[in-house]
Amino acid sequence: MTTEDRSAGGQSRAPTIKDVAALAGVGVKTVSRVINNEPNVRPEKQARILEAVERLNYRRNTSASSIRRLDQRTASIGLVVEDLANPFASLLARVVQDYALERQHLVLVGSSDGVADRERELVAEFCARRVDGLLIVPSGTDQSYLEAERRRSVPVVFVDRPGRRIKADTVLSENDRGVREAVHHLTRHGHSRIAYLGDRQSVYTAAQRIAGYRAAMEELVAGVDTRYVRTGLRDSTSAYQAALDVLAQAPAPTALICGNNSITAGAVHAMHKLGVRNRVAVIGFDDLELADLLQPALTVIVQDIATIGRRAADLLFEQLKDPTDGYRRIAVPVTLIPRGSGEIPTPDDKTGR
Amino acid sequence: MTTEDRSAGGQSRAPTIKDVAALAGVGVKTVSRVINNEPNVRPEKQARILEAVERLNYRRNTSASSIRRLDQRTASIGLVVEDLANPFASLLARVVQDYALERQHLVLVGSSDGVADRERELVAEFCARRVDGLLIVPSGTDQSYLEAERRRSVPVVFVDRPGRRIKADTVLSENDRGVREAVHHLTRHGHSRIAYLGDRQSVYTAAQRIAGYRAAMEELVAGVDTRYVRTGLRDSTSAYQAALDVLAQAPAPTALICGNNSITAGAVHAMHKLGVRNRVAVIGFDDLELADLLQPALTVIVQDIATIGRRAADLLFEQLKDPTDGYRRIAVPVTLIPRGSGEIPTPDDKTGR
DNA sequence: TTGTAAGCGTTATCAA
DNA sequence: TTGATAACGCTTACAA
Numbered sequence: 001m002t003t004e005d006r007s008a009g010g011q012s013r014a015p016t017i018k019d020v021a022a023l024a025g026v027g028v029k030t031v032s033r034v035i036n037n038e039p040n041v042r043p044e045k046q047a048r049i050l051e052a053v054e055r056l057n058y059r060r061n062t063s064a065s066s067i068r069r070l071d072q073r074t075a076s077i078g079l080v081v082e083d084l085a086n087p088f089a090s091l092l093a094r095v096v097q098d099y100a101l102e103r104q105h106l107v108l109v110g111s112s113d114g115v116a117d118r119e120r121e122l123v124a125e126f127c128a129r130r131v132d133g134l135l136i137v138p139s140g141t142d143q144s145y146l147e148a149e150r151r152r153s154v155p156v157v158f159v160d161r162p163g164r165r166i167k168a169d170t171v172l173s174e175n176d177r178g179v180r181e182a183v184h185h186l187t188r189h190g191h192s193r194i195a196y197l198g199d200r201q202s203v204y205t206a207a208q209r210i211a212g213y214r215a216a217m218e219e220l221v222a223g224v225d226t227r228y229v230r231t232g233l234r235d236s237t238s239a240y241q242a243a244l245d246v247l248a249q250a251p252a253p254t255a256l257i258c259g260n261n262s263i264t265a266g267a268v269h270a271m272h273k274l275g276v277r278n279r280v281a282v283i284g285f286d287d288l289e290l291a292d293l294l295q296p297a298l299t300v301i302v303q304d305i306a307t308i309g310r311r312a313a314d315l316l317f318e319q320l321k322d323p324t325d326g327y328r329r330i331a332v333p334v335t336l337i338p339r340g341s342g343e344i345p346t347p348d349d350k351t352g353r
Numbered sequence: 354m355t356t357e358d359r360s361a362g363g364q365s366r367a368p369t370i371k372d373v374a375a376l377a378g379v380g381v382k383t384v385s386r387v388i389n390n391e392p393n394v395r396p397e398k399q400a401r402i403l404e405a406v407e408r409l410n411y412r413r414n415t416s417a418s419s420i421r422r423l424d425q426r427t428a429s430i431g432l433v434v435e436d437l438a439n440p441f442a443s444l445l446a447r448v449v450q451d452y453a454l455e456r457q458h459l460v461l462v463g464s465s466d467g468v469a470d471r472e473r474e475l476v477a478e479f480c481a482r483r484v485d486g487l488l489i490v491p492s493g494t495d496q497s498y499l500e501a502e503r504r505r506s507v508p509v510v511f512v513d514r515p516g517r518r519i520k521a522d523t524v525l526s527e528n529d530r531g532v533r534e535a536v537h538h539l540t541r542h543g544h545s546r547i548a549y550l551g552d553r554q555s556v557y558t559a560a561q562r563i564a565g566y567r568a569a570m571e572e573l574v575a576g577v578d579t580r581y582v583r584t585g586l587r588d589s590t591s592a593y594q595a596a597l598d599v600l601a602q603a604p605a606p607t608a609l610i611c612g613n614n615s616i617t618a619g620a621v622h623a624m625h626k627l628g629v630r631n632r633v634a635v636i637g638f639d640d641l642e643l644a645d646l647l648q649p650a651l652t653v654i655v656q657d658i659a660t661i662g663r664r665a666a667d668l669l670f671e672q673l674k675d676p677t678d679g680y681r682r683i684a685v686p687v688t689l690i691p692r693g694s695g696e697i698p699t700p701d702d703k704t705g706r
Numbered sequence: 707t708t709g710t711a712a713g714c715g716t717t718a719t720c721a722a
Numbered sequence: 723t724t725g726a727t728a729a730c731g732c733t734t735a736c737a738a
Contacts, residue, residue: 013425014425014483014505014715016714016716018715021725026724026725027725028715028716028726029717029724029726039723040723042724045724060716061420061483061715062416062483063415063417063419063427063715063716064714064715064730067414067417067730067732068715068716068729068730069716070730072367072730075482076461076482084446085444085446085447086443090439090442093437093446094437094438094464097462097463101474101475101478106478107462107463109446109450109460110450110459110460111447111450111451121454122454125457127367129427129428130367130414152367265642265646268646288642290644293618293622293643294646294647369732370731371731379709380710382710382734383708383709385732385733385734386707394707395707398707398708413731413732414730414731417730418731418733419714419732420714420715420731421713421731421732421733422733423733423734425714
């Protein structure tokens with residue numbers, strides 16, 4: 001009867017394990033066994049149950065399952081990024097989501113906008129829904145609030161930068177290595193007056209990147225000329241100004257390294273304005289959609305976002321399988337892709353012509 | 354005691370309403386009242402309870418709450434996009450997520466890759482977690498499977514294109530209008546040999562867009578010259594070929610409209626190859642990251658993705674508040690942004706020079 | 707205003 | 723191999 005009512009039209013609740021049991025003429029526990037692929041069910045009953053499941057369009061209620069299970073698992077994980085609308089975050093989310101789905105897990109996402117309070121709010125909401133694990137691109141200067149969650153054995157993995165005041169698995173790009181390589185690349189094309197435009201130093205990746213620049217300049221050229229370095233650039237507009245400024249120095253730099261996407265956009269804009277697009281070399285950190293349609297096509301250092309996401313998800317699911325105490329830090333290599341703008345020779349170097 | 358154990362170090366379960374009640378010296382129902390902002394709690398007790406909540410770092414277990422509540426609400430919604438890694442989807446997700454968070458809801462996301470089975474799988478997983486509503490960019494030719502969910506009063510809103518074999522709220526871009534306007538724009542600059550490169554006609558938006566092209570060509574020019582039309586272009590490579598091909602016709606078209614992002618990239622590439630970048634006008638559907646750094650800068654028709662997301666979420670939450678029977682279809686305007694490539698005059702038209 | 711008891715849909719226990 | 727029954731953490735009904 002109940003079964004009839006439920007399968008009828010009009011408003012109805014979702015069928016439960018009880019409905020399935022009634023229709024199949026078995027006990028609820030047997031249905032539970034079938035649903036969870038537990039052994040010790042006679043094939044004949046199994047078939048009857050599966051048919052009932054089909055007929056009723058039954059789906060296990062994960063919420064109910066979760067509160068009763070000893071491990072409290074919900075088969076979902078939480079992902080906090082800075083801004084889901086940007087290409088780094090969205091590709092990361094995509095990869096994580098695929099990885100999770102293959103393991104029957106779903107992903108809750110949230111954007112912190114780099115605001116610490118929003119990050120905490122998102123984590124709190126995730127935890128209210130009892131996610132099995134957290135993947136976080138951390139903002140602010142203190143992630144110690146996550147200790148409470150970890151004590152309840154919710155694994156945490158930081159992505160893109162390490163969390164502060166807490167130890168946890170972390171997956172990062174080799175930011176410094178990338179910029180180092182860029183400097184190296186430029187010197188091979190005869191450059192020594194290499195300028196650097198970067199974001200605020202308080203941004204972890206920005207600090208890593210400029211550190212790579214400094215190290216390479218010390219090593220390969222006669223050190224850093226501070227007139228050629230600008231930091232604290234938050235957007236393409238400020239980068240545009242900074243680029244104009246740096247290129248107005250005498251002697252002008254012959255090459256430019258840009259610390260991120262929007263800085264690259266601003267700098268290219270400035271070079272266009274000054275008409276030096278084909279004379280000053282440029283290498284940007286992070287790829288851009290149409291980079292190969294620009295003139296000259298843009299040479300970039302690209303992060304392997306897919307690998308970052310996969311490795312991070314790897315760590316999370318590994319911890320889910322068997323919780324351990326150690327913490328790992330994984331550094332994912334970056335790649336320099338020469339497309340033209342980074343191979344412009346220095347005008348000083350006649351051999352390069 | 355229990356309380357002590359729980360707040361101690363080592364593995365522990367999350368504190369429950371019982372722990373809070375015990376610590377505050379009240380009954381569980383009173384705690385429930387405070388947590389849910391129900392009236393009839395003496396301020397003094399309320400304070401004690403809030404303090405206990407703080408001390409224990411208590412968070413309501415949404416799963417447990419959900420199964421018991423009459424409305425079964427989980428305060429989360431599901432979003433199915435085609436590919437979260439692409440800019441349309443990621444901005445859409447971002448907007449929806451913000452809208453939801455303002456209302457204390459979280460978003461589960463999944464990418465269907467345009468595969469009908471994957472869409473169903475995602476929806477099934479969402480429903481297993483009893484999402485309160487579904488936002489879907491539908492793929493395939495049949496969304497009637499959603500009727501079952503709707504019968505359980507799970508509202509569904511389609512985004513970007515309508516679902517098939519089912520009626521539901523839908524939010525779309527004015528695709529046809531956009532291309533119409535593009536044709537109009539080009540004719541104002543003297544063009545009449547306007548070519549069109551489009552995706553497969555089976556893609557809803559692609560069909561809409563070419564329909565706009567056809568209608569405008571009938572209206573403003575002497576109809577469609579099929580030599581100038583190519584469809585079925587799945588990626589930038591095929592678009593590159595098609596563009597080369599179309600531009601080799603005699604007489605060659607003087608302007609080009611590209612049906613989407615990757616087609617535009619392929620076409621620009623081809624024009625570069627042929628050296629006609631500054632002679633043939635181009636308008637692309639959808640914006641590109643560096644569009645204004647190209648030479649000439651790219652004129653585009655942009656969708657108002659933020660509005661699409663907001664309106665869709667609007668409809669969903671409205672249905673959540675009071676379920677109605679009617680279905681609404683919302684068309685969101687698109688905008689033509691002139692940047693240069695679409696304003697190149699036709700060589701035929703001497704007045705345009 | 708407050709608390710007790712029942713019950714949500716599931717899994718765990720354990721006896722049959 | 724099977725299923726009755728308790729229990730999960732919460733909300734609801736209802737009594738005090």
